[in-house]
Amino acid sequence: MNKILEARFIAPDIKLFRIEAPLIAQKRKAGQFVIVRVHEYGERIPLTIADSNEEEGSITIIVQGIGKTTKLLNTLEAGNYILDVVGPLGKPSEIENFGTAVSIGGGVGTAIAFPTAKALKEAGNYVISIIGGRTKELVILEDEMKEVCDEVYPTTDDGSYGFHGLVTDKLKELINEGRKIDFVLAIGPIPMMAAVAEVTRPYGIKTVVSLNPIMVDGTGMCGGCRAVINGKTMFVCVDGPEFDAHQVDFSILTKRNKMYLPQEKHSLEKFMCNLDKMAMEVENARVNA
Amino acid sequence: MPELTPKERMAIQRHHMPEQDPEVRNKNFDEVNLGYDAALAMAEAERCLRCKKPVCIQGCPVAVKIPDFIMMVAEGRFKEAAAILKEDNTLPAVCGRVCPQETQCEQVCVVAKKAEPVAIGYLERFVADWERMNIGIQVPEIKEKTGKKVAIIGGGPSGLSCAGDLIRMGHDVTVFEALHEIGGVLIYGIPEFRLPKEIVKAEVDGLKAMGVKFETNFIVGLTKTIDELLQEYDAVFIGVGAGLPYFLNVPGEHLNGVYSSNEFLTRVNLMKAYDREHADTPVFDMTGATVAVFGGGNTAMDAVRTSLRLGAKKAMIVYRRTEAEMPARIEEIKHAKEEGVEFILLAAPIELLGDENGWLRAMKLQKMELGEPDASGRRRPVPIPGAIEEIPIDAAIVAIGNGSNPIISKTTPDLKVNKWGNILVDEATMKTNKKGVFAGGDIVTGGATVILAMGAGRTAAKAIDEYLKNPDVW
Ligand SMILES: Cc1cc2nc3c(=O)[nH]c(=O)nc-3n(C[C@H](O)[C@H](O)[C@H](O)COP(=O)(O)OP(=O)(O)OC[C@H]3O[C@@H](n4cnc5c(N)ncnc54)[C@H](O)[C@@H]3O)c2cc1C
Ligand SMILES: Cc1cc2nc3c(=O)[nH]c(=O)nc-3n(C[C@H](O)[C@H](O)[C@H](O)COP(=O)(O)OP(=O)(O)OC[C@H]3O[C@@H](n4cnc5c(N)ncnc54)[C@H](O)[C@@H]3O)c2cc1C
Ligand code: SF4
Ligand code: SF4
Ligand code: FES
Numbered sequence: 001m002n003k004i005l006e007a008r009f010i011a012p013d014i015k016l017f018r019i020e021a022p023l024i025a026q027k028r029k030a031g032q033f034v035i036v037r038v039h040e041y042g043e044r045i046p047l048t049i050a051d052s053n054e055e056e057g058s059i060t061i062i063v064q065g066i067g068k069t070t071k072l073l074n075t076l077e078a079g080n081y082i083l084d085v086v087g088p089l090g091k092p093s094e095i096e097n098f099g100t101a102v103s104i105g106g107g108v109g110t111a112i113a114f115p116t117a118k119a120l121k122e123a124g125n126y127v128i129s130i131i132g133g134r135t136k137e138l139v140i141l142e143d144e145m146k147e148v149c150d151e152v153y154p155t156t157d158d159g160s161y162g163f164h165g166l167v168t169d170k171l172k173e174l175i176n177e178g179r180k181i182d183f184v185l186a187i188g189p190i191p192m193m194a195a196v197a198e199v200t201r202p203y204g205i206k207t208v209v210s211l212n213p214i215m216v217d218g219t220g221m222c223g224g225c226r227a228v229i230n231g232k233t234m235f236v237c238v239d240g241p242e243f244d245a246h247q248v249d250f251s252i253l254t255k256r257n258k259m260y261l262p263q264e265k266h267s268l269e270k271f272m273c274n275l276d277k278m279a280m281e282v283e284n285a286r287v288n289a
Numbered sequence: 290m291p292e293l294t295p296k297e298r299m300a301i302q303r304h305h306m307p308e309q310d311p312e313v314r315n316k317n318f319d320e321v322n323l324g325y326d327a328a329l330a331m332a333e334a335e336r337c338l339r340c341k342k343p344v345c346i347q348g349c350p351v352a353v354k355i356p357d358f359i360m361m362v363a364e365g366r367f368k369e370a371a372a373i374l375k376e377d378n379t380l381p382a383v384c385g386r387v388c389p390q391e392t393q394c395e396q397v398c399v400v401a402k403k404a405e406p407v408a409i410g411y412l413e414r415f416v417a418d419w420e421r422m423n424i425g426i427q428v429p430e431i432k433e434k435t436g437k438k439v440a441i442i443g444g445g446p447s448g449l450s451c452a453g454d455l456i457r458m459g460h461d462v463t464v465f466e467a468l469h470e471i472g473g474v475l476i477y478g479i480p481e482f483r484l485p486k487e488i489v490k491a492e493v494d495g496l497k498a499m500g501v502k503f504e505t506n507f508i509v510g511l512t513k514t515i516d517e518l519l520q521e522y523d524a525v526f527i528g529v530g531a532g533l534p535y536f537l538n539v540p541g542e543h544l545n546g547v548y549s550s551n552e553f554l555t556r557v558n559l560m561k562a563y564d565r566e567h568a569d570t571p572v573f574d575m576t577g578a579t580v581a582v583f584g585g586g587n588t589a590m591d592a593v594r595t596s597l598r599l600g601a602k603k604a605m606i607v608y609r610r611t612e613a614e615m616p617a618r619i620e621e622i623k624h625a626k627e628e629g630v631e632f633i634l635l636a637a638p639i640e641l642l643g644d645e646n647g648w649l650r651a652m653k654l655q656k657m658e659l660g661e662p663d664a665s666g667r668r669r670p671v672p673i674p675g676a677i678e679e680i681p682i683d684a685a686i687v688a689i690g691n692g693s694n695p696i697i698s699k700t701t702p703d704l705k706v707n708k709w710g711n712i713l714v715d716e717a718t719m720k721t722n723k724k725g726v727f728a729g730g731d732i733v734t735g736g737a738t739v740i741l742a743m744g745a746g747r748t749a750a751k752a753i754d755e756y757l758k759n760p761d762v763w
Contacts, residue, residue: 023512037469041561043569044469068569084469086506216560216570219467219508220694222552223534228543233536238696252543255647259545263571 002085005058007078011133011140013065014108015074016050022057024049024087030119031093031210031242034061035218036073037084043069046215046237048112049088062111062140068267075275089218090241097124098183098206102174103149104167104196106132106188110141112210113187116242118148125183126150130170132188136161168195181205186245190254197245207245211236213256228252295338303405304333308624315597315628318481318563322386322414327365330415334363337407340399345409348397350744353377355394355409362412368427371420374413375429379453379743380446382421382488383475385414387587388740389618421488426495432459437757440465440522442509442697445473447528447730447742447749449492452501454750460757463502463522465509470559473530475739477559478551480591482598483621486558510700519725523760524753527712527721527728528746531691531736537583541641542687546573546649550584550592550688557595573684575599581652581680583607583638584688585615586736590625592686597628601684604630609637609657609670635659635670639677641685651681691736711735718752719745724763727753 006018024034033048051060065071076082093116103117110131121127129149133139139154139161146152154162155170163170167188175181184207186196193209200207213225213236220238227236228249234240307323308314314321325333337359345355354373361370374381388394390410398406420426437460441448444466452462470476472489497503509515509529518525534549536542553572556562560570580601582593585608596604606625608615611634615622626632633654640653656676659668693710705713705722712721712728719727729745731737756763 023507027512041564041567041569043560084506086467086469086508086512088511089508216552216555217468219532219696221532221534222555223536223549224552226536226543233538233543252647256543256545258647259573260571263574267569267571 001081001083004076004078004080004082005056007076007080010062011137013074014062014111014138014140015065016060016062017073017076018053018058018060019082019085020057021059021085021087024085025052025054025057025059028052028059028088029092030095030115032088032090033218033241034059034085034087035089035215036061036082036086038069038073038076039083042072042083044084044216044218045069046089046212046218048115048210050111050114062108064108067264068271071268071271086218089237091239093119093185093208093242095119095123099125100128100179100181101125101183101185102128102130102171102181103145104130104132104171104184104186104188104192105141106167106186106192107134107138108140109186109188109192109210110145113185114141114144114148116185117145120183120185121148121150128174129153130155130167132156132167132192133161134158166195167192168199171196171199175199175203184208184245190250190257193245193248194250197248197250201246208242209245209248210241211243211248211253212241213253214259227256293335298336298338299400299403301332301336303336303408304329304411306408306411311624311627311629314482315594318598320485321482321624324418325411325415327367327419330362330412331365333408333412334359336400337363338399344397344399345394345407348394350393350738350740351377351747353394353413358416359407359409359412362416367416367419368424370416371427374416375427378413378740379450379747380492380739381413382417382492383446383484384740384743385410385412385417386484387479387618389738391619393740421491426491426498428495428498429457431457431499434461435459435757437461437524438463438522439753439757440518440525441528442515442525443467443473443528443530443730443732444471444493444503444505445528445530445730445742446475446739447530447746448473448526449496449746450743451526451528451729451746451750451753453496453499454747455753456496456499456501458750458754460754462500463504465504465507465518467506467508468559469505471503471505477555478588478591480554480558480595481563482594483591508696510696515697515701515704515723515726523725523757525726526719526746526749526753527697527726527732528730528742529694529697529732530742531693531731533692533694534687535690535692536687537638537689539638539640541643541649544641544643544649545647546684547641548573548684548686550582550588550686551691553592553686554588554595557599563595563599572599575601575684577602578683579603579605579681580684580686581605581607581633581638581682582686582688584690585610585617586688586690587617587621589686589688590617590621592688593630594625594628596684596686597630605633605682606630607633607636607638607652607654609635610667611635611659614667636678637670637672638685642679649682649685651679652685654678654680691731693732693735697732709735717748719749720752720763725756725760
């Protein structure tokens, strides 16, 4: 049981939690994640450790509510407990002084990229950050990124804020301007990561992505998180989650992540329906009182 | 009742284990074997010849005093029988259910020369269940506290038996477990219909009552390393099991609908996917599906029978040798057949075929014949040229064994392992090359059995106790 110390929405459906986890706070490095379980019949889901505070003994996770488990998690508040939190899992990011590094985050991917961007900066890189969102409210962590990066470019698909276009458009612009780029980190939806890989491939820019397959144990025991990297089967929870973007078979990853779509949809509908019921009960209780 | 003569005892037929009807049980997750009642147990106990030289004991890896406990059963003194069992076996309710008795205690039982062996396993199960259900698991005597602390890594059978012995010796014991539940394969692997989880939980509660502490969600190596544990603990036992699933390395293994047995069974057992109404963890919808399971061990039988219970229309075992070579317990093979599992023998998958959306649709099998015996003395299967068959399937489960998980060895570089990653130990003491660190169970032997893992935990506990008394000697 891990206590939630702070919980606040930082964008619609995206919530930041600071939770008590002293051992993980001491050990964790950029790029690593935890697996959490919210209730007795709950799923185990992986979430990146966005930040940590060793003195306080806390870690920060940032959760986008997209399905039953993440939406349920996002109903929790400070003072509540998370049933299980285990970690730190996965290999830490390989941090070097590459020179100029570009960190690209799409949606909640920015939260996953944040700790690595910070570590890249600490290792002496000149760090440029591109933060993408469909629309203005979905651009997250801009202030936090500004604190740890040299340049920060928000982008929106609809042009409501920052650069009008996709993160890859901004990346192409930087390349076309003749900026010397030595390293790219791209984290976000699979199509975005695949697109970034194609942009940097012709230039031979070392590009790293963080993969998000479906996981269960997170310790290498089940093989459910397997992905094909350079033609070889790898277990993302122990061999990753970061891999060379130019070696990842994104099409297999995309298909594998759709394995439980009907079940996930059913589970979410049932949950939302219960949420409505719960809200109605609260409302009725209020009216009756 | 007058004492029976050996001849009279030999004349008694082995008592059949009452079980659920196959057509009923293949649709539910309740236990298949229903267990002896007191009358059946006492009658079966009369079959034991009380041998002067009980060879059965030599067949048991932990040397349970078999005739002694059976004699108590015959007299209806079940409490005493339980006490005798527990002197050598920390988890009798588990072993009575899952030990491969036919290659251990019951194989060497002298009765087996002329008739069916004494049902040692069924009797063991009866006694343990009787204790749990009638008087509760008894807390054995615990020696005076020694003030020494031992860390046990892994909550599987090896870790639990090591913990149980050490706590009785008066040491302070903490078990660190990576998952959110204790039990190892007993919880995440072996299904409810063969080993009800309630039994494992009761055993763990028994250990808790004795003072063993449990830390779940703690991955040694990642959450803390062994070297860090050694700063707080006087000794460490590593019982982390096998648990790195092998795949076949054939094309198509990443298709949707293809599982390792570990993943499939974990989703269903640990994550409760069989309870579709409540559990959030999904599993492939087996309703009306055709399923192939590759392998011939207990894991394969568990996976195939679980598929049936989840609604599969057709469930097949695909094994590259013949039934005689199958490593599964005979009872599991028998139960699987009764429940309607099909066996495709002398065949190996060479490719899994998918549709355009990445879903499995068929398997390609290479037919085999038996060739010359190999190093293990088993006749090796060799492919019959051109004998390739394609069979449509919806799901496939790979159950061909496990390698060793590298988390511990990677984070403890000075620990000696062999080329497969198994930890090297001195077999008499389970000592590793690292001072204060012991290891046992599947991580040392590779995938083996519950009772062997428990035996290793026990051997280690004895050696740990000696080491704690005299830490200068290693
Ligand atoms: C290493 C890693 C780090 C991640 N970090 C973050 C993070 O910091 N913040 C964040 O919001 N999300 C993160 N994710 C994604 C997050 O785990 C999924 O969004 C979450 O599991 C979805 O669960 P759900 O029940 O809410 O949705 P569901 O409706 O169950 O699933 C929605 C989609 O999420 C994926 N998914 C489902 N179950 C799992 C599972 N058990 N494991 C992984 N993916 C699953 C599938 O693609 C699925 O289609 C990370 C994923 C990985 C692998
Ligand atoms: C499906 C299946 C069916 C089987 N059926 C039978 C049967 O009928 N009869 C029989 O005798 N045997 C059977 N076996 C084999 C038997 O279960 C194993 O030999 C036995 O469980 C091994 O015990 P163990 O203690 O070595 O490891 P495990 O039972 O594997 O337990 C190891 C534990 O350590 C934990 N762990 C791993 N790494 C770490 C870490 N770094 N930090 C903390 N914890 C960690 C794991 O999560 C696990 O809980 C079966 C196995 C399977 C998979
Ligand atoms: S522990 Fe296993 S091998 Fe030993 S007597 Fe019991 S059933 Fe037989
Ligand atoms: S060998 Fe068989 S008959 Fe003899 S003591 Fe053991 S169980 Fe009884
Ligand atoms: S999540 Fe099970 S092996 Fe990676």
